[in-house]
Amino acid sequence: MRRRAVDAVEMMDLPDCDPAKLELTYRQFELVNRLFSGWRRLYCREIRPLLSRDSATTLLDVGCGGGDLARQLAHWSGRDKLLLDVTGIDPDARAYSYASRRPHHVSVRFRQADSSDLVREGRRFDVVISNHVIHHLLPAELAQLLTDSQVLARRLSLHNDLRRNLAAYALFSLAALPFRGSFIRADGLTSIRRSYTLAELTAAAPPGWRVARHSPFHQVLIHRPDHPDD
Numbered sequence: 302m303r304r305r306a307v308d309a310v311e312m313m314d315l316p317d318c319d320p321a322k323l324e325l326t327y328r329q330f331e332l333v334n335r336l337f338s339g340w341r342r343l344y345c346r347e348i349r350p351l352l353s354r355d356s357a358t359t360l361l362d363v364g365c366g367g368g369d370l371a372r373q374l375a376h377w378s379g380r381d382k383l384l385l386d387v388t389g390i391d392p393d394a395r396a397y398s399y400a401s402r403r404p405h406h407v408s409v410r411f412r413q414a415d416s417s418d419l420v421r422e423g424r425r426f427d428v429v430i431s432n433h434v435i436h437h438l439l440p441a442e443l444a445q446l447l448t449d450s451q452v453l454a455r456r457l458s459l460h461n462d463l464r465r466n467l468a469a470y471a472l473f474s475l476a477a478l479p480f481r482g483s484f485i486r487a488d489g490l491t492s493i494r495r496s497y498t499l500a501e502l503t504a505a506a507p508p509g510w511r512v513a514r515h516s517p518f519h520q521v522l523i524h525r526p527d528h529p530d531d
């Protein structure tokens with residue numbers, strides 16, 4: 302746990318992993334994210350203040366996996382009677398297939414793409430987010446994601462990820478015992494080993510980005526184009 306396990310491989314990233322287990326992993330992400338990822342607080346503090354009842358705010362979820370966060374954000378904003386238009390992208394065809402088959406509101410759409418595809422198309426969004434993606438990336442891929450986010454996001458980028466520490470590893474190891482038949486427990490533990498400490502992510506962050514600890518086991522990389530030092 303002292304060093305990032307950059308060579309550890311998550312089962313779900315293997316092209317030939319068991320498709321039934323992968324589907325169940327996408328399904329179980331929904332509960333895992335709701336319990337552990339802290340997006341309700343990020344929505345209330347960071348995203349909701351940008352939304353309005355009159356015109357739609359656009360949000361891009363990069364590496365959306367099974368799409369549960371995209372659907373959840375649309376649900377919360379709808380309940381608040383605020384307009385939010387959500388695009389979830391993932392380069393993995395299996396994630397795109399799963400997300401697009403799940404019932405979702407018309408304000409949510411999914412695409413098989415990565416952030417650089419959207420930059421090439423000249424697309425822009427008010428808000429760009431990701432959840433549990435950063436630790437999957439090589440240093441050059443992380444740098445590319447952050448460069449793309451700066452081009453794509455008009456108002457805010459938020460990249461939420463796990464923070465590596467022993468307590469998180471021990472607690473998730475117990476908490477994930479009920480998640481059977483999927484890659485949730487094995488990949489979750491690998492993810493914690495692959496994730497950054499606060500100091501490591503701060504060192505990897507380009508100028509204008511800051512890292513904030515926002516839950517016992519998560520940290521978020523934040524960029525505001527209008528307030529780069531905020």
Ligand SMILES: C[S@@+](CC[C@H](N)C(=O)[O-])C[C@H]1O[C@@H](n2cnc3c(N)ncnc32)[C@H](O)[C@@H]1O
Nearest residue numbers: 330363364365366391393396415432433434437
């Ligand atoms: C652990 S899953 C998280 C999925 C979802 N965001 C969630 O929180 O449930 C990581 C996702 O990142 C995607 N991913 C991997 N490399 C990526 C990249 N370079 N750009 C965008 N997404 C990527 C994977 O395909 C995978 O679906």
